[in-house]
Amino acid sequence: MQHKPTDLITLGKITSVYGVRGWVKIFSHTDPMDQILDYERWFIERDGERRWVNVDRGKSHGKGMIAHIQGVDDRAGAEALAGFEIKIERSMLPKLDDGDYYWWQLEGLAVETVDGVALGRVHHMMSAGRANDVMVVQSERPDDSQQERLIPYLWEQVVKSVDLDRGMITVDWDPEF
Missing domain, CATH: 2.30.30.240 (PRC-barrel domain)
Known part of the structure; x- marks a missing residue:
């Protein structure tokens, strides 16, 4: 059973395709930007379409990031993900020290x-x-x-x-x- 997301925070966006094997380019709001890859499970959303995906690989690439979504193994599948916002549940964020705030x-x-x-x-x-x-x-x-x-x-x-x-x-x- 897939659980429903509760309180979500946007961490970035899937911007476009990278290559022909299902990799996507991502724009990350996290600091440092590769911290977005610390979350292996993303909730993605675009124009009312929403679902959970699992990230099985990712890395820095040039000035940005690239990632591979489990089960997406060709360019067409990756193209279908362009424009999706990347979100996680706020409860997944690391706890901060007292006096520090998101x-x-x-x-x-x-x-x-x-x-x-x-x-x-x-x-x-x-x-x-x-x-x-x-x-x-x-x-x-x-x-x-x-x-x-x-x-x-x-x-x-x-x-x-x-x-x-x-x-x-x-x-x-x-x-x-």
């Missing part, structure tokens, strides 16, 4: 200053390359002069606390900036 845990949280001024909610997170990650915070107040703020995710310097139970991030940030 981006998906921060997205949607309310953000307020240390003085209690509401700045909005984390719409999404983005990487600034070698620098720190950045929270994209959208205001929920129509009178706010800043409808969107880019706030660096710098622990202790800017981010003072994250309370997942309360759904709140407290920051040392000028509301006018």
